[in-house]
Amino acid sequence: MKTGVPLALFVATVYVFLLLPIAIVILMSVNAGEYLAFPPQGFSLRWYVAFFDSAPFTRAFALSVVVALVAAFLASIVAAPAAIFYVRYLRVGREQYRLTMLAPLLLPEVLTSIALLFFFNQYFLGTTTLGPLLIGHIAIAIPFVFLTVSSALYNLPAGVEEAARTLGASPWTTFRRVTFPLIKSGIMTGAMLAFIMSFDNVNISLLLKPLGTSTLPIQLFDYLRYDFDPTAAAVSTISVTLTLLVVVVIDRIYGLRAVRF
Amino acid sequence: MRRWLLALPALLMVVVFVVIPYLNIVVMSFRTPSATAIHGPGFTIANYARALTDSLYLGLLADTLLYALATTSISLVLAFPVAFHLARTESRWRGLLYAGVLSPLLTGVVIRCFGWIILLANDGLVNQGLGLFGLGPYRFINGVGVTIALVHVFLPFMILPIMNAIQSVDPHLAEAARTLGASGRHTFFHVTLPLAVPGIQSGVVLVFVLSASAYIIPMLLGGGRVQTLPTVVVQQLMGGLLWPFGATLALILSLTALAIIGVFAALTRPSMQRVR
Numbered sequence: 001m002k003t004g005v006p007l008a009l010f011v012a013t014v015y016v017f018l019l020l021p022i023a024i025v026i027l028m029s030v031n032a033g034e035y036l037a038f039p040p041q042g043f044s045l046r047w048y049v050a051f052f053d054s055a056p057f058t059r060a061f062a063l064s065v066v067v068a069l070v071a072a073f074l075a076s077i078v079a080a081p082a083a084i085f086y087v088r089y090l091r092v093g094r095e096q097y098r099l100t101m102l103a104p105l106l107l108p109e110v111l112t113s114i115a116l117l118f119f120f121n122q123y124f125l126g127t128t129t130l131g132p133l134l135i136g137h138i139a140i141a142i143p144f145v146f147l148t149v150s151s152a153l154y155n156l157p158a159g160v161e162e163a164a165r166t167l168g169a170s171p172w173t174t175f176r177r178v179t180f181p182l183i184k185s186g187i188m189t190g191a192m193l194a195f196i197m198s199f200d201n202v203n204i205s206l207l208l209k210p211l212g213t214s215t216l217p218i219q220l221f222d223y224l225r226y227d228f229d230p231t232a233a234a235v236s237t238i239s240v241t242l243t244l245l246v247v248v249v250i251d252r253i254y255g256l257r258a259v260r261f
Numbered sequence: 262m263r264r265w266l267l268a269l270p271a272l273l274m275v276v277v278f279v280v281i282p283y284l285n286i287v288v289m290s291f292r293t294p295s296a297t298a299i300h301g302p303g304f305t306i307a308n309y310a311r312a313l314t315d316s317l318y319l320g321l322l323a324d325t326l327l328y329a330l331a332t333t334s335i336s337l338v339l340a341f342p343v344a345f346h347l348a349r350t351e352s353r354w355r356g357l358l359y360a361g362v363l364s365p366l367l368t369g370v371v372i373r374c375f376g377w378i379i380l381l382a383n384d385g386l387v388n389q390g391l392g393l394f395g396l397g398p399y400r401f402i403n404g405v406g407v408t409i410a411l412v413h414v415f416l417p418f419m420i421l422p423i424m425n426a427i428q429s430v431d432p433h434l435a436e437a438a439r440t441l442g443a444s445g446r447h448t449f450f451h452v453t454l455p456l457a458v459p460g461i462q463s464g465v466v467l468v469f470v471l472s473a474s475a476y477i478i479p480m481l482l483g484g485g486r487v488q489t490l491p492t493v494v495v496q497q498l499m500g501g502l503l504w505p506f507g508a509t510l511a512l513i514l515s516l517t518a519l520a521i522i523g524v525f526a527a528l529t530r531p532s533m534q535r536v537r
Contacts, residue, residue: 007342007345007346008346010342011342011343011346014339014340014342014343014416015343015358015361017339017413017416018361018362018365018413018416018417019361019364019365020376020380021373021375021376021377021379021380021413022364022365022368022372022373022376023376024376024379024380024386025372025375025376025379028379077270078270078271078274079271081267081268081270081271082267082268082270082271082272084267085264085265085267085268086268089264089267090268097268100272100275100276100280101271101275103275103279103280104275104279107279107283108470108471108473108474108515109474110474110475110476110491110494110495110511111283111286111474111511111515112279112282112283114286114494114495114498114507114508114511115279115282115283115285115286116278116282117498118282118285118286118289118299118504118508119278119281119282119285121299122285122299135274135278136278138274139274139275139278139279142271142274142275146271196367199369200367200368200369200370202369202370202371202477203476203477206477206495206499207495207498207499217369217370217371217372220369220371220372220375221371221477221481224371224374224375224378224481225480225481228375228378232375233375233379236369236371236372236375239369239372240368240369240372243367243368243369244364244367247360247363247364247367251356251360
């Protein structure tokens with residue numbers, strides 16, 4: 001279909017709108033001056049040095065990476081079998097089951113974090129350990145693994161599993177040698193999306209973090225509320241780069257098209 | 262049925278740590294407040310009475326829904342052409358364009374707010390640029406900045422479903438309409454747009470819910486001047502011990518948003534049925 005010039009211009013403007021704020025943050029992080037001004041005052045990596053010298057930021061960064069890795073790993077272990085069960089075996093109540101698995105994605109995160117805050121304070125020790133934060137992150141990561149693994153299972157070439165079974169493979173062997181290798185990329189994509197969702201999460205972390213600890217987005221949030229300098233831009237750029245790396249890996253092994261909402 | 266064991270860990274996780282805590286908030290919203298404990302003894306509907314009669318909270322609810330409505334409408338207007346273009350383009354940059362829509366979604370919300378603060382602050386880049394023309398400085402760190410950032414953060418949630426809907430429509434349908442003599446405008450309004458309705462519907466619901474429950478964005482771009490129900494609830498919960506009342510406010514917001522979505526779904530149902 002031919003598209004007119006006005007449409008192309010409009011679309012281009014929206015892309016600029018979408019990407020400008022991120023580009024500005026990256027630009028500011030390599031700006032030599034104290035504050036971003038027209039024109040930028042030269043190139044410098046001093047704000048990255050400032051980041052590595054800042055104990056609160058490096059500690060928050062390390063915590064975020066660890067939490068995101070653990071959450072992505074555990075969410076995959078829990079949600080991938082649930083997706084296999086949904087696609088292969090579940091016959092009754094399929095829609096209810098699917099909605100339950102997707103609930104953490106469909107419900108507003110702020111309400112989920114309030115719900116968890118109450119829950120842990122009323123029936124457990126409260127938010128004194130990293131436990132509640134981790135559980136919250138795993139919960140919001142489950143739908144992503146569930147979605148990507150189910151779609152990988154639906155996209156399996158028809159009949160390969162039956163073929164393996166007919167040729168005498170046990171169910172376990174069929175899974176290990178046929179199904180799993182074919183859905184591995186789906187699981188990996190789900191795990192990486194889960195990593196990103198956890199790594200960037202603010203809504204769950206803000207209410208559930210133990211006192212005195214911070215994940216990177218929370219540290220940044222606190223920083224921005226009172227004051228900011230280009231150190232925050234350097235931190236943001238590092239975080240964006242990490243996320244983009246993950247996205248590039250997803251794209252390589254699975255294709256971004258698989259990421260649907 | 263040993264196969265159930267496959268689903269058990271995830272089901273337990275979601276039921277114990279999502280479903281039960283949600284039911285727990287409902288119970289909490291009916292508890293009596295207490296200055297020394299999480300809640301007092303017994304149950305009451307006083308929290309609801311207070312939230313629904315106090316003009317402060319009703320005003321906050323109205324503001325929150327207005328922000329959500331503005332965000333949703335602006336997003337729809339911006340998203341449709343982009344989604345249409347993305348679904349139909351044959352450009353070799355298509356993958357890159359798709360990544361352009363997806364990448365803001367995968368950048369933390371705080372970072373995107375930071376970008377807007379740099380742009381919109383009183384001495385920010387937009388005002389510096391306007392200053393070159395002798396304009397401004399204008400104050401954007403208020404409701405305006407909040408709306409801009411809300412649209413920015415949630416726009417991909419509008420673009421992607423609409424794009425998927427348009428993609429699943431056979432492009433030959435529009436061509437057929439043109440061949441049969443329909444004008445370009447007629448084809449758009451009578452063929453392409455109606456077929457995109459399911460995508461528009463999910464986009465609208467997503468963006469409305471997300472922007473009605475946003476609190477990071479109003480806190481960062483409102484400069485302390487913008488209060489919405491989620492920001493007040495979160496501040497109350499982090500500061501004081503008014504948990505039963507906080508639970509009530511959170512539930513009232515969710516139920517109102519749900520009701521609006523219900524009305525919206527009912528209104529768009531006729532056009533949905535025409536699609537099927």
